[in-house]
Amino acid sequence: MLDLHRFLALIRQLGLAKTKAKNVRRLAQILVTAYDGDVPQSFQELEALPGVGHKTASVVMAQAFGVPAFPVDTHIHRLAQRWGLSDGSSVARTEQNLKLLFPKEHWNRLHLQIIFWGREFCTARGCDGTVCPMCRELYPKRRRPVITRKP
Template sequence: MRKKERAQVVLERLNDQYPETPVPLDHSDSFTLLIAVLLSAQCTDKKVNEVTPALFAAGPEPAAMAQLEEQEILEHIRQLGLAKTKAKNVRRLAQLLLERHDGEVPQSFEALEALPGVGHKTASVVMSQAFGVPAFPVDTHIHRLAQRWGLSNGDNVQRTERDLKDLFPREAWNRLHLQIIFYGREFCTARGCDGRICPMCRELYPNRRKPVITRKA
């Protein structure tokens, strides 16, 4: 099976499996989505969803968040990894939205990536899910599965993103990146599948004998 054929199988199976693709991070608007994605680095969406209700009650929009002391933000998110750095970034990000963007979340990759704590993946999630701009955010789940499914050589997340954008139609990107995440968490986990076990891996590579060694992002 060629790479394009594997991509078509992945697209068809995931559309059948996950016709609905809700964003797994709880949010109410582009600002709370931006903060939630920033907080999700090196921790689970579930844990982020546990701490953000109180944080967003205290700082539901940039003006209110900017008024919070860094220590107060830290108290809300202390359970998360890198909490001190994230607290600092959240407060400064809110301040910069007020200073540079009239309190609005900017709708460009360049402006988003200029904010503290916001990398390309975070910007891609916000652009795709808040503003509907085609993007293909690549996290560890997607990076791992792209290798297992033979969609990318997996040298780094930048290469994986380029490969996936080349393989799949632009109109599918925003939904597909979530579908891959959902599938990875449910069936093709880091320890639960080595590239030979889950239904997708078996269909794509029915004769695979050796496990796939995942290259780190």
């Protein structure tokens, strides 16, 4: 078995803190011992793993297993608020709002499309709301930058 200090040295280059490294190590152990090396295919089992929260479980379910999910990270949360798709009160509320707005069969693809759009045109912190084509289309009379609240 890999020594914890060697493991931390290997994972440190990823920029992860000790807690994250311990979670990754424990997660790997659980996957091998409890799941024969396979990744569990339910939200409940995934979220029970060390270091795996709702967003990560949603990404795995959507991208690895094709289960409809709408993972909401900070970027999607800010864009949904900026575009008027959610009030920005919480990530959970944003996820709920987006799931109500869009058909279930589009959630997995739309999640990625919003991320890629944001990287290209409407960065979470850098877009002022008057330059992005989406923001200009949604709010053609907007003249001042939009300040997006941090979640």
